[in-house]
Amino acid sequence: MESFFTIALALLLAPLFPGIILKVKAFFAGKKGPPLLIKYYTLLKLLQKGSVYSTSTTFVFKLGPIISCAGAMMILLFFPLGGMSPLVSFHGDVIVLFYILGLGRFFTIAAALDTASPFEGMGAAREAFFGTLAEASIFAILILFYRMTGALSFAEYFIGARSISMAGTAGALLLLVIVSLFMLLLTENSRVPVDDPATHLELTMIHEVMILDHSGPDLALIELGSFYKLFFYSAFIFLIIFPLKAEWGLFKVPLFFGGIGLVYVAIGLVESGMARFKMNLVPKFVLTSLVLVSFAAILTMEFIK
Amino acid sequence: MNIFLLALVIIVMGGILPLLTHRYMAFTKWVYLGITMIGCITGLFAIFSAPAKLQGMAWSCSWLHSFTLAFACDSLSFFFLIPIFLICPLAVIYSCAYFDKAENSIRTAVSFFCTNVLIAAMSLVTLAANILSFALVWELMSLSSYVLVMYDYEKAETRTAGYLYFLFAQAGALLIFAAFGVAFSQTGSMAFDQFATLPAEAKLVVFFIAFLGFGSKAGVFPLHVWLPHAHPAAPSHISAIMSGVMIKMGIYGILRIYFLLASGDLIIGQAVLVFGMVSGVLGVLYALGKDNFKKLLAYSSVENIGIILIGVGLGMIGTAKGNVSMAGFGFAGALLHVFNHSIFKSLLFFGAGAVIKKTGTSQVDHLGGLMKRMPIAGRTFLIGSVSISGLPPFSGFISEFLIYFAAFHGLKHNNITLLLIILAIISLTVIGGLASFCFTKVVGIVFLGEPRSGKAAQAGEGGRLLTLPMVILAGLCLTIGIFPENFIHLAFAGLTDIVKFGRVDTATIDTVSANLTLGSRLFILIFFVILLLRKLLYKNKEITKGPTWGCGFTQGTTRIQYTGTSYTRSVVDFFRPFTVIKETKVQLRKIFPGRTEYLRRIEDIAEVGLHRGLALPLLTLLGKFRWIQHGKVQLYIGYIILAISVLLLVSFI
Numbered sequence: 030m031e032s033f034f035t036i037a038l039a040l041l042l043a044p045l046f047p048g049i050i051l052k053v054k055a056f057f058a059g060k061k062g063p064p065l066l067i068k069y070y071t072l073l074k075l076l077q078k079g080s081v082y083s084t085s086t087t088f089v090f091k092l093g094p095i096i097s098c099a100g101a102m103m104i105l106l107f108f109p110l111g112g113m114s115p116l117v118s119f120h121g122d123v124i125v126l127f128y129i130l131g132l133g134r135f136f137t138i139a140a141a142l143d144t145a146s147p148f149e150g151m152g153a154a155r156e157a158f159f160g161t162l163a164e165a166s167i168f169a170i171l172i173l174f175y176r177m178t179g180a181l182s183f184a185e186y187f188i189g190a191r192s193i194s195m196a197g198t199a200g201a202l203l204l205l206v207i208v209s210l211f212m213l214l215l216t217e218n219s220r221v222p223v224d225d226p227a228t229h230l231e232l233t234m235i236h237e238v239m240i241l242d243h244s245g246p247d248l249a250l251i252e253l254g255s256f257y258k259l260f261f262y263s264a265f266i267f268l269i270i271f272p273l274k275a276e277w278g279l280f281k282v283p284l285f286f287g288g289i290g291l292v293y294v295a296i297g298l299v300e301s302g303m304a305r306f307k308m309n310l311v312p313k314f315v316l317t318s319l320v321l322v323s324f325a326a327i328l329t330m331e332f333i334k
Numbered sequence: 335m336n337i338f339l340l341a342l343v344i345i346v347m348g349g350i351l352p353l354l355t356h357r358y359m360a361f362t363k364w365v366y367l368g369i370t371m372i373g374c375i376t377g378l379f380a381i382f383s384a385p386a387k388l389q390g391m392a393w394s395c396s397w398l399h400s401f402t403l404a405f406a407c408d409s410l411s412f413f414f415l416i417p418i419f420l421i422c423p424l425a426v427i428y429s430c431a432y433f434d435k436a437e438n439s440i441r442t443a444v445s446f447f448c449t450n451v452l453i454a455a456m457s458l459v460t461l462a463a464n465i466l467s468f469a470l471v472w473e474l475m476s477l478s479s480y481v482l483v484m485y486d487y488e489k490a491e492t493r494t495a496g497y498l499y500f501l502f503a504q505a506g507a508l509l510i511f512a513a514f515g516v517a518f519s520q521t522g523s524m525a526f527d528q529f530a531t532l533p534a535e536a537k538l539v540v541f542f543i544a545f546l547g548f549g550s551k552a553g554v555f556p557l558h559v560w561l562p563h564a565h566p567a568a569p570s571h572i573s574a575i576m577s578g579v580m581i582k583m584g585i586y587g588i589l590r591i592y593f594l595l596a597s598g599d600l601i602i603g604q605a606v607l608v609f610g611m612v613s614g615v616l617g618v619l620y621a622l623g624k625d626n627f628k629k630l631l632a633y634s635s636v637e638n639i640g641i642i643l644i645g646v647g648l649g650m651i652g653t654a655k656g657n658v659s660m661a662g663f664g665f666a667g668a669l670l671h672v673f674n675h676s677i678f679k680s681l682l683f684f685g686a687g688a689v690i691k692k693t694g695t696s697q698v699d700h701l702g703g704l705m706k707r708m709p710i711a712g713r714t715f716l717i718g719s720v721s722i723s724g725l726p727p728f729s730g731f732i733s734e735f736l737i738y739f740a741a742f743h744g745l746k747h748n749n750i751t752l753l754l755i756i757l758a759i760i761s762l763t764v765i766g767g768l769a770s771f772c773f774t775k776v777v778g779i780v781f782l783g784e785p786r787s788g789k790a791a792q793a794g795e796g797g798r799l800l801t802l803p804m805v806i807l808a809g810l811c812l813t814i815g816i817f818p819e820n821f822i823h824l825a826f827a828g829l830t831d832i833v834k835f836g837r838v839d840t841a842t843i844d845t846v847s848a849n850l851t852l853g854s855r856l857f858i859l860i861f862f863v864i865l866l867l868r869k870l871l872y873k874n875k876e877i878t879k880g881p882t883w884g885c886g887f888t889q890g891t892t893r894i895q896y897t898g899t900s901y902t903r904s905v906v907d908f909f910r911p912f913t914v915i916k917e918t919k920v921q922l923r924k925i926f927p928g929r930t931e932y933l934r935r936i937e938d939i940a941e942v943g944l945h946r947g948l949a950l951p952l953l954t955l956l957g958k959f960r961w962i963q964h965g966k967v968q969l970y971i972g973y974i975i976l977a978i979s980v981l982l983l984v985s986f987i
Binding site: 079086106119129155162242245 | 702703705706712716720723724725726731735738739742745746748749752753756759760762763764766767768770771773774777778779782783784845846849850852853856857860861864865868871872875876877878879880881882883884885890892894895896900901902903904905908
């Protein structure tokens with residue numbers, strides 16, 4: 030019941046947090062910034078509209094938003110939000126979930142190519158390339174976690190018998206994981222310095238250019254999916270830094286959402302302080318995260334016998 | 335056994351018939367189709383009616399009075415027989431629609447005959463129980479498939495491809511027979527079950543020689559060179575049979591020889607794993623870089639063979655280390671991937687064949703917008719693409735999950751094994767990512783967007799016979815994804831007779847398959863909920879159609895679309911030392927520039943390496959002996975007399 034409540038809360042609150050990033054960025058730019066609830070207003074506006082479909086497109090174009098949103102939602106069902114046991118969980122669920130995110134990417138790319146637009150093709154090529162590299166990093170993290178906990182599910186990572194914590198034997202290695210996971214968060218959620226959805230030129234975007242032709246409720250689904258995905262990554266990072274103990278009871282929930290807010294603040298700080306990378310630097314950036322985690326995984330040979 | 339033999343007899347008879355009545359091809363085709371279907375269904379019935387008493391299917395006969403041909407069936411043979419009898423009849427249905435030109439009736443009849451011989455030969459390969467019978471049916475398989483590749487023999491590239499395939503098939507057979515020879519010299523027995531008695535060093539030698547031989551059939555990097563040549567040359571349903579079923583006989587050989595030798599050496603597993611990783615990553619990389627539709631699919635077969643070998647390698651390492659779940663899930667994942675790949679790869683080849691037949695081009699960059707023009711082929715191809723990228727809720731994911739599962743369970747070991755397994759997991763991920771890259775390219779460039787040439791714009795759907803096999807296979811892909819339980823059990827059943835030490839208990843298998851079922855069904859549930867939600871949101875909304883947003887550019891043509899070449903450019907560049915890129919470009923110059931051009935070719939390092947390192951030196955060396963061949967008959971007779979007298983001297987001294 031509690032976990033049901035937390036998931037409902039997460040699904041409702043996820044669009045709130047990106048507002049925090051905008052606020053932080055506005056603060057550093059010396060501006061007032063949009064209201065905190067801006068994303069809700071955007072969603073509401075989009076949901077009230079109709080859609081314009083390009084004559085080039087087929088049903089694949091409409092599948093893209095649905096599948097990417099469904100995948101992002103599904104991952105939240107398996108995640109121990111607020112330290113509560115998730116609705117569903119099994120040994121090996123992480124593999125299934127990251128592959129379902131991969132399915133979302135497949136259809137987002139297919140939808141982009143469906144429009145016959147050269148710009149969207151460009152975005153699709155970049156997304157496919159960087160996504161492949163990012164997936165390798167994520168699986169390196171799973172390898173490391175398996176070495177540390179013997180587990181293959183989010184629930185076991187954070188609330189299982191051998192849950193990961195910085196205080197454990199190999200806790201120091203988690204520092205590397207946190208850095209690399211933060212880099213992955215920036216890559217997978219198209220944040221600066223990897224991608225900048227707010228530039229004026231479509232030529233320089235990655236994710237945003239792929240969804241140029243989506244409009245109305247379709248676009249709302251894409252936005253919602255991306256909020257959930259970002260929420261998941263932030264929760265992932267937060268729980269590694271600050272594992273929630275079972276004895277704290279319901280107090281865990283506000284702590285969890287507050288902590289996630291801090292991760293979003295960190296994203297805002299990075300975005301305020303950095304410019305977007307040149308496109309050819311992005312693979313190096315993603316590979317750095319892979320190298321960090323692989324290094325950590327190899328170090329476990331000494332830490333864990 | 336009798337029913338099984340009957341099935342083979344029916345299949346071969348069905349093949350002979352078109353040879354006799356090729357003048358009445360329009361009619362013969364249907365009879366041939368009917369007989370072959372009956373034969374294959376009888377075969378399926380024979381193996382499924384008696385899965386418990388497979389051993390009872392053994393039979394032998396004497397050949398040329400002094401040799402014995404022995405055949406026997408166990409769970410591994412049983413498992414490899416299923417794709418043979420499942421895919422081949424579908425390919426035969428497809429072929430009846432694909433060969434629709436009346437003037438080629440003799441050639442078509444020969445092709446039908448060889449197809450059926452190939453089906454029979456492949457099923458006998460899985461049953462062969464001694465060296466001689468294996469060698470015989472293996473050669474029969476290679477030769478009949480060679481004839482099938484040569485269907486369009488008046489084209490020069492088909493002849494080259496056929497020659498290359500012949501070379502690789504025969505060199506591979508040579509290595510396999512050499513391995514058998516080593517074994518025979520030690521045991522003095524033709525029977526396969528004597529292999530276990532070999533000394534440990536001999537086992538290693540036998541395994542590695544045979545691995546190279548079987549690897550060249552399976553398309554293991556760097557022995558895969560024939561695949562990307564033979565597939566584009568052969569008719570599409572032949573490519574489907576060869577890629578979906580025949581190259582799996584190489585995997586069967588590797589597994590069979592491994593289990594016969596029962597060697598516990600760790601190096602075997604490690605070597606197979608490394609070959610698997612290299613084939614997987616480089617296979618999909620070259621698939622990405624290819625512009626020819628069927629070449630791309632051929633390289634993707636190399637990739638999938640890599641995935642299968644990763645599973646096999648993990649299973650072997652697990653066996654050597656005594657890690658039961660790693661061994662069980664590794665082998666079972668590999669077997670299930672054999673089955674899955676046979677399904678989606680033939681589906682993709684059927685789709686590619688339909689596209690090539692209807693548009694007349696196999697260049698990916700000349701196609702586009704076919705989803706609207708060929709709705710069934712497009713939709714089934716999309717399902718096949720998602721499956722082959724290993725994405726849930728389709729079949730490819732189930733087998734890849736089992737392999738991942740095995741790999742993660744192997745992470746508890748240390749040192750070199752740990753490093754290899756870490757590499758294996760990361761390569762599986764990279765393969766998965768690049769495979770979705772590759773198949774978004776195919777789907778996106780060929781089926782979506784706008785047509786890039788006039789031929790693509792005028793294409794239309796093929797007939798029912800052409801689309802029916804695709805629909806069946808696409809349905810299977812989804813079925814395995816949503817109801818994986820029986821198929822996972824089937825893969826484990828394939829291991830029952832051969833994995834001797836510890837078995838994964840049924841409870842674990844049940845849990846894993848239940849979990850996978852839960853995962854795919856939950857996703858489908860969420861998908862439908864959102865679909866419903868979307869329907870509600872669009873109720874009473876205004877939906878308009880318009881041109882694609884051109885970012886302010888108003889004169890868009892279909893030529894400005896992204897092509898396969900531009901889509902893959904950055905990733906191909908990224909893997910630079912492994913992809914040899916040849917570019918020719920004419921860029922904008924001067925004030926009044928001419929037409930720009932860009933052409934990219936990606937060379938396969940194995941092909942370049944084999945050409946420079948082996949073929950050219952060999953040709954130079956053999957060129958020096960050309961004087962022996964002078965064309966004078968008297969001297970040839972002289973050679974013969976010389977040879978005979980030398981032999982006589984040798985045998986008398």
